[in-house]
Amino acid sequence: MQNIISGLNQAHENDSGEERKLIGDRGDYFLNRMQGETGVDISACYQCERCTNACPVSHFMDIKPHQAIRYVQLGWREDLIKSSTIWICLSCEMCTTYCPYEVEVAEIFNHLRNMAAHSSITPKEKSLAVFHQTFLEVLQKSGRVNEFRLMNTYYLKPDILHERIKNKTLKEDLLLGITLLRKGRLKLFTPKSKAIKEIKRVYSQTRGEIV
Amino acid sequence: MRLSFYPGCSLEGMASDYARSIDAVFRNLGIDLVEIEDWSCCGATAAHSISQTMSVLLPARNLAAAEKMGLDLVSPCAMCFNRLRFSQNMIKKKVFDIPWPVTGNVRVHDMTRFLAEPPMIKSIKERILRPLNGLRVVCYYGCQMVRPPKITGYTDYENPQTIDRIAAAAGAQVIDWSYKATCCGASIGIARREIGESLTRRILQKAQQAGAEAIVVSCPLCQSNLDMIQKDRSKRHTPVFYFTEMLRLSFEEHGDPKWFKMHFTDPVPLLRAKGLLS
Numbered sequence: 478m479q480n481i482i483s484g485l486n487q488a489h490e491n492d493s494g495e496e497r498k499l500i501g502d503r504g505d506y507f508l509n510r511m512q513g514e515t516g517v518d519i520s521a522c523y524q525c526e527r528c529t530n531a532c533p534v535s536h537f538m539d540i541k542p543h544q545a546i547r548y549v550q551l552g553w554r555e556d557l558i559k560s561s562t563i564w565i566c567l568s569c570e571m572c573t574t575y576c577p578y579e580v581e582v583a584e585i586f587n588h589l590r591n592m593a594a595h596s597s598i599t600p601k602e603k604s605l606a607v608f609h610q611t612f613l614e615v616l617q618k619s620g621r622v623n624e625f626r627l628m629n630t631y632y633l634k635p636d637i638l639h640e641r642i643k644n645k646t647l648k649e650d651l652l653l654g655i656t657l658l659r660k661g662r663l664k665l666f667t668p669k670s671k672a673i674k675e676i677k678r679v680y681s682q683t684r685g686e687i688v
Numbered sequence: 689m690r691l692s693f694y695p696g697c698s699l700e701g702m703a704s705d706y707a708r709s710i711d712a713v714f715r716n717l718g719i720d721l722v723e724i725e726d727w728s729c730c731g732a733t734a735a736h737s738i739s740q741t742m743s744v745l746l747p748a749r750n751l752a753a754a755e756k757m758g759l760d761l762v763s764p765c766a767m768c769f770n771r772l773r774f775s776q777n778m779i780k781k782k783v784f785d786i787p788w789p790v791t792g793n794v795r796v797h798d799m800t801r802f803l804a805e806p807p808m809i810k811s812i813k814e815r816i817l818r819p820l821n822g823l824r825v826v827c828y829y830g831c832q833m834v835r836p837p838k839i840t841g842y843t844d845y846e847n848p849q850t851i852d853r854i855a856a857a858a859g860a861q862v863i864d865w866s867y868k869a870t871c872c873g874a875s876i877g878i879a880r881r882e883i884g885e886s887l888t889r890r891i892l893q894k895a896q897q898a899g900a901e902a903i904v905v906s907c908p909l910c911q912s913n914l915d916m917i918q919k920d921r922s923k924r925h926t927p928v929f930y931f932t933e934m935l936r937l938s939f940e941e942h943g944d945p946k947w948f949k950m951h952f953t954d955p956v957p958l959l960r961a962k963g964l965l966s
């Protein structure tokens with residue numbers, strides 16, 4: 478209980494100056510929407526915290542998994558979209574596997590990540606969000622993902638490059654890259670899939686383009 | 689016997705040694721792996737995270753191709769296996785418009801489970817020329833192969849046994865331990881190194897505490913995480929093998945140190961000490 482309360486207080490600090498959010502003041506529009514889209518009975522969660530206890534990275538999250546489920550029930554959408562939680566989540570599925578009520582926590586987080594990726598809010602864990610984005614970018618260009626191209630494209634993203642220079646990790650990354658190349662683990666060229674056109678088309682469609 | 693084979697992107701790059709060992713093992717077992725023609729990436733966690741539609745459609749394209757071949761599908765990569773199964777599940781719900789004709793009915797096996805079936809274990813045992821006697825190993829499964837059980841079909845997801853059975857059949861001494869299915873951090877280390885390393889390091893430590901001389905895995909990402917985290921320390925080497933590398937070693941009279949040249953943690957000294965490599 479202590480955890481839940483401190484979690485809630487944190488959320489209030491975030492929207493400083495704003496009025497205190499009352500429980501239930503948003504109705505259950507967001508909850509219903511999430512339940513409808515994921516097919517998960519989110520109302521069933523009774524805050525046993527098993528998901529959080531099973532989660533290997535909960536201590537890196539600002540909103541713990543069980544709290545996040547409560548947030549969904551309360552309709553606190555933007556707190557979730559702004560959280561580090563949704564990006565830190567590894568999709569390891571421990572939470573889903575051990576929830577006594579079959580609340581598919583990992584699937585809910587995944588859905589929230591999808592929402593966040595299509596929202597105007599800058600992700601709190603930008604480096605993680607950009608990694609996923611880069612992966613898809615490389616994928617739609619060649620139908621398969623060449624790890625060398627993936628890493629290159631990722632490190633050359635302005636935000637990432639800037640962050641690496643600031644943290645002084647760029648040299649280390651470069652050295653690792655060279656070792657991997659030398660060991661034959663990174664390949665400069667790998668076959669492309671001939672289906673690039675089909676895949677590009679799907680990629681554009683999912684981004685709302687009419688093709 | 690013929691199977692359709694979906695290698696996945698890693699097997700052309702980071703895990704091309706895995707691909708070579710699979711090839712050798714299946715050749716020896718007399719099973720024909722027919723690569724799905726012009727397969728494409730399954731989308732991994734990225735598609736799932738950013739666009740659920742892509743995460744259903746990308747594997748669906750490969751499933752459609754496998755259905756056309758009319759063969760069961762086998763996947764060596766835990767992530768691909770999970771994504772293929774997930775996609776099948778969603779295809780059957782009929783909420784996504786898939787541009788390829790696909791029913792989702794093809795049987796998708798993960799490679800370890802396929803080889804751990806009793807008849808396969810029997811045929812593995814028949815082919816062993818050099819049992820891995822005295823090699824103490826732990827088997828590590830990670831997440832995607834076993835969880836969520838509704839998708840993967842594993843009933844023993846807390847204590848999976850497939851790689852254990854295969855390693856035991858190859859003659860290794862398999863040690864029981866508690867971290868078989870704990871997450872290694874997957875690709876999080878690329879963007880957030882400290883998180884990735886904290887998870888991987890714990891698994892490595894637990895494996896060593898259990899008394900393992902080597903770790904046996906089936907997932908390319910688990911292999912590179914567990915292997916590469918050992919690149920900077922010098923004290924204790926715990927090589928990380930793909931399970932097919934172990935099999936290959938036991939299938940052939942004379943192993944070749946070259947098979948392991950992509951490993952960060954060189955397994956050759958350990959194998960020589962055990963008399964498993966000349």
Ligand code: SF4
Pocket residue numbers: 521522523524525526527528529542543546575576577578579580582
């Ligand atoms: S394990 Fe399930 S019921 Fe328990 S807190 Fe988590 S989501 Fe709620």
Ligand code: SF4
Pocket residue numbers: 528531532533534535542565566567568569570571572573582583586
């Ligand atoms: S799937 Fe995400 S939230 Fe669930 S246990 Fe794994 S890391 Fe934690």
